[in-house]
Amino acid sequence: MNPLETHAPHPLHCHPATPAGLPLDVSVAVDFTRAGLRLRYALTGNTAGLRIPPATAPGPADDLWQHTCLEAFVAAEGEAAYREFNFSPSGQWAAYRFAGERQRDTKRAPDLPAPVMQCAISPTRLTLDVHMPPATLPSHPFELALCMVLEERDGRLSYWGLQHPCERPDFHHPAGRVLRLALPQN
Numbered sequence: 001m002n003p004l005e006t007h008a009p010h011p012l013h014c015h016p017a018t019p020a021g022l023p024l025d026v027s028v029a030v031d032f033t034r035a036g037l038r039l040r041y042a043l044t045g046n047t048a049g050l051r052i053p054p055a056t057a058p059g060p061a062d063d064l065w066q067h068t069c070l071e072a073f074v075a076a077e078g079e080a081a082y083r084e085f086n087f088s089p090s091g092q093w094a095a096y097r098f099a100g101e102r103q104r105d106t107k108r109a110p111d112l113p114a115p116v117m118q119c120a121i122s123p124t125r126l127t128l129d130v131h132m133p134p135a136t137l138p139s140h141p142f143e144l145a146l147c148m149v150l151e152e153r154d155g156r157l158s159y160w161g162l163q164h165p166c167e168r169p170d171f172h173h174p175a176g177r178v179l180r181l182a183l184p185q186n
Contacts, residue, residue: 008029009027009028009029009040009042010027010028010029010030010146010162010179011025011026011027012026012027012028012146012147012148012160012161012162013160013161013162013163013164014026014158014159014160015158015159015160015161015164015168015169016164017167017168017169018157018158018159018169019158020150020152020156020158021049021152021154021156021158022045022046022049022050022152023045023046024043024044024045024046024047024150025042025043025044025045026041026042026043026148026150026160027041027042028040028041028042028070028146029042030144030146030179030181032140032181032182032183033183034134034183035131035133035134036131036132036133036134036136036137037072037074037131037132037136037137037181038129038130038131038132039070039072039129039130039132039146040127040128040129040130041070041087041126041127041128041129041130041148042125042126042127043125043126043127043150044124044125045124046123046124047121047122047123047124047125047126048123048124049152049153050068050126050150050151050152050153051067051068051151051152051153051155052068052089052090052121052126053067053068053088053089053090053092054090055089055090055091055119056090056091056092057091058091058092058093058114058117059091059092059093059114060092060093060094060095060114061088061092061093061094062094064086064087064088064092064093064094065086065149066149067088067149067151068088068089068148068149068150068151069086069087069088069148069149070086070087070088070089070128070130070147070148071084071085071086071087071145071146071147071148071149071171072084072085072087072130072132072144072145072146072147073085073144073145073147073171073172073176073177074137074138074142074143074144074145074177075138075142075143075174075177076138076139076140076141076142076143077140077141077142077143077180079138080099080100080101080174081097081098081099081100081105081138082097082098082138082174082177083095083096083097083098083136083137083138084096084098084171084172085115085132085136087115087117087128087130089119089121089126089128091117091119093114093115093117095112095136098172101172101173101174102172112135112136113133113135113136115130115131115132115133115136116130116131117129117130117131140181140182140183141180141181141182142180142181142182143174143177143178143179143180143181144177144178144179144180144181145161145162145163145171145176145177145178145179146161146162146179147159147160147161147162147171147176148160148161159171161176162176162178162179163175163176163178164176
C-alpha cells in the first residue's frame with residue numbers, strides 16, 4: 001500500500017482486455033482534508049470521440065457504469081466492507097455500500113450528502129471535479145481505488161484504473177484499492 005501524494009495526478013491505465021480505440025491520457029488528482037475528499041479526473045486527447053452523457057439535473061441514478069463514468073471505491077483500511085461511488089459527466093451520481101467483495105449491503109443506509117461535481121468538456125479535454133463531504137466516507141485511514149469506464153461513439157467500452165489485479169476488468173477486487181489516505185497529524 002503506497003502513501004498517497006496529494007495534488008499529484010495519478011495516471012490510470014487501460015485494462016489490456018479492453019483496449020481503447022482512441023488516444024487518451026487519463027489521470028486523477030486527489031486531495032484529502034478535514035473538508036472531505038476532492039478528486040479531479042482529467043482526460044486529454046480525442047475526447048470528441050467519446051460518448052459523453054448529456055448534462056441533466058444533478059442527482060442519484062443507477063447504471064451509470066454502463067456508459068462514460070468515473071468511479072471511486074473506498075474502504076476503511078483493513079476492512080472487507082467498502083463503498084462504491086459513480087460520477088457521470090451528466091451531473092448524476094450513485095453511492096453503494098458493500099459488506100464484502102460484490103456483496104451488496106441491503107441494510108437501509110443513512111442518506112449520504114450528495115457530492116458536489118463540476119464538469120468541463122472540450123474536443124480535447126474532459127475534467128470532472130468531485131468533492132465528497134466527510135460524511136460520505138468511511139473512517140480513515142482508508143484505501144482507495146480510482147477508475148473509470150469510457151464509452152466511445154461506436155459503443156466500445158474501455159476500463160481504466162490505477163491497477164488491474166485480474167484478467168478481466170474488476171474494480172471491486174480489493175487488490176485494486178492501492179492508495180492509502182489519512183489526515184495529517186496536526
